[in-house]
Amino acid sequence: MGKPTGFKEFDRRDRRYAPVSDRVVNYQEFVIPLSDAEVGTQGARCMDCGIPFCHQGCPVNNIIPDWNDLVYKGDWETAIEVLHSTNNFPEFTGRICPAPCEASCTLNIDDSPVAIKTIECAIVDKAWEQGWIKPQVPQRRTGKRVAVVGSGPAGLACAQQLARAGHQVAVYEKADRIGGLLRYGIPDFKLSKTLIDRRQSQMRTEGVEFHTHAHIGVDIPIGKLRADYDALVLAGGSEQPRDLPAPGRELSGIHFAMDFLTRNSKRVQGSYVPDEAFINAQGKRVLVIGGGDTGSDCIGTSNRHGAKSVIQIEILDKPPVKEDKGLTWPDWPNKLRTSSSQEEGGERHWNVLTKGFVGDDQGRVQAVKYCLVRWDKDADGRWQMSEVPGSEAEFKVDLVLLAMGFVHPVHTGMIEALKADTGLELDPRGNLKAPTEGVGAYQTSVPGVFGAGDMRRGQSLVVWAIREGRQCARAVDEWLMGRSDLPR
Numbered sequence: 001m002g003k004p005t006g007f008k009e010f011d012r013r014d015r016r017y018a019p020v021s022d023r024v025v026n027y028q029e030f031v032i033p034l035s036d037a038e039v040g041t042q043g044a045r046c047m048d049c050g051i052p053f054c055h056q057g058c059p060v061n062n063i064i065p066d067w068n069d070l071v072y073k074g075d076w077e078t079a080i081e082v083l084h085s086t087n088n089f090p091e092f093t094g095r096i097c098p099a100p101c102e103a104s105c106t107l108n109i110d111d112s113p114v115a116i117k118t119i120e121c122a123i124v125d126k127a128w129e130q131g132w133i134k135p136q137v138p139q140r141r142t143g144k145r146v147a148v149v150g151s152g153p154a155g156l157a158c159a160q161q162l163a164r165a166g167h168q169v170a171v172y173e174k175a176d177r178i179g180g181l182l183r184y185g186i187p188d189f190k191l192s193k194t195l196i197d198r199r200q201s202q203m204r205t206e207g208v209e210f211h212t213h214a215h216i217g218v219d220i221p222i223g224k225l226r227a228d229y230d231a232l233v234l235a236g237g238s239e240q241p242r243d244l245p246a247p248g249r250e251l252s253g254i255h256f257a258m259d260f261l262t263r264n265s266k267r268v269q270g271s272y273v274p275d276e277a278f279i280n281a282q283g284k285r286v287l288v289i290g291g292g293d294t295g296s297d298c299i300g301t302s303n304r305h306g307a308k309s310v311i312q313i314e315i316l317d318k319p320p321v322k323e324d325k326g327l328t329w330p331d332w333p334n335k336l337r338t339s340s341s342q343e344e345g346g347e348r349h350w351n352v353l354t355k356g357f358v359g360d361d362q363g364r365v366q367a368v369k370y371c372l373v374r375w376d377k378d379a380d381g382r383w384q385m386s387e388v389p390g391s392e393a394e395f396k397v398d399l400v401l402l403a404m405g406f407v408h409p410v411h412t413g414m415i416e417a418l419k420a421d422t423g424l425e426l427d428p429r430g431n432l433k434a435p436t437e438g439v440g441a442y443q444t445s446v447p448g449v450f451g452a453g454d455m456r457r458g459q460s461l462v463v464w465a466i467r468e469g470r471q472c473a474r475a476v477d478e479w480l481m482g483r484s485d486l487p488r
Contacts, residue, residue, distance in 0.1 A: 006044030057104025094121025104330035152180025154453025157469030217414025248357030257403035290403030300341030310346035
């Protein structure tokens with residue numbers, strides 16, 4: 001390492017946020033980057049540890065110590081080459097990844113990990129500014145045709161890798177624009193959509209075709225793709241939301257979180273959304289049910305609408321402020337985390353079980369009945385929930401957003417058709433059944449049909465989707481050509 005004692009000499013510094021009062025009045029990114037010199041100093045903190053646990057902490061196995069050292073030495077152009085060797089889209093992960101690499105960093109033992117995510121984002125942003133990122137057009141074409149269904153991070157990563165291997169690749173997206181949940185599910189204030197557009201332009205030059213308004217299994221029969229292409233990759237994500245079948249669920253004013261976020265993002269990006277379809281939180285008492293990232297995005301969006309109040313509830317226990325390093329490191333710890341959206345305003349409550357919804361005489365939700373719960377282990381060591389007697393109460397609400405995650409891919413249409421025609425197998429959770437190792441990696445029970453990303457593994461992170469897309473691309477390349485030079 002260029003600065004073996006850097007971790008002793010320099011304190012951790014990370015990017016800052018613009019003031020809340022400035023950022024909640026628009027949908028622009030609000031992270032304030034470090035200067036090049038500051039990023040170099042943070043790179044110098046990467047210690048010469050014997051085992052870089054960050055390699056395994058990162059799902060795409062980023063070669064983190066190498067590009068940390070290169071940034072410290074000022075060789076940014078080589079740094080982006082190393083970064084791109086494992087990650088097709090570091091500008092996405094550098095903004096929205098929860099950074100499990102930092103949790104596994106050796107310096108996290110005393111809560112001062114290397115600012116890996118900040119360095120990663122700085123490298124790729126600088127590379128775009130300097131014009132170092134260029135299309136990688138293959139020198140030869142194989143004549144093989146591959147269709148990728150879904151243009152989220154898994155589909156895009158898979159398509160880009162396959163195109164660079166020389167295959168003719170077409171991406172099919174049911175929405176009007178490319179990006180999947182990156183486009184409409186993640187708010188613009190967390191991820192500027194110009195980043196997606198820029199990558200799409202690069203991939204077009206590399207030979208990838210993009211087809212929007214193409215809902216496979218609805219607008220276009222899945223059988224047509226199987227007939228027209230040599231291989232098919234299903235990377236449509238996990239979009240079936242978890243519902244809450246409580247009394248009063250049919251009342252108006254209760255919506256799935258992704259409906260709320262998607263319609264707002266479409267308006268922000270200039271697409272037409274009629275008033276009767278738009279879900280507006282302005283002046284309303286908003287209740288967000290679910291404590292994850294999607295719930296957090298609902299808080300940030302509601303505050304930008306001008307909500308009267310925002311409350312977020314979670315059925316689980318409140319996590320500890322600080323994890324027990326001896327028990328968890330270098331694994332991802334269960335600890336209390338506060339997102340930028342949660343910092344912008346709102347209440348958070350834990351151990352809350354929704355019992356039902358109360359409506360007015362117009363059929364609109366006006367209150368949510370709840371009780372408190374506790375979690376205890378039974379004789380077999382399994383966690384069991386029980387209600388706290390006498391804890392029943394109500395939240396007064398005007399808008400309820402269900403952000404409790406996703407259960408599996410949408411089965412209606414494409415998956416049901418494949419099951420009927422081919423006997424496509426699903427796993428017990430309703431995801432595509434496909435192994436990740438050995439002969440037949442990422443291939444479903446239908447020869448030539450592969451699965452990757454959340455559609456295969458279930459709801460997960462963008463960085464896991466990129467990993468699966470890359471690995472699936474290699475598996476497809478091997479299946480088509482008998483061998484592959486693509487990295488895994």
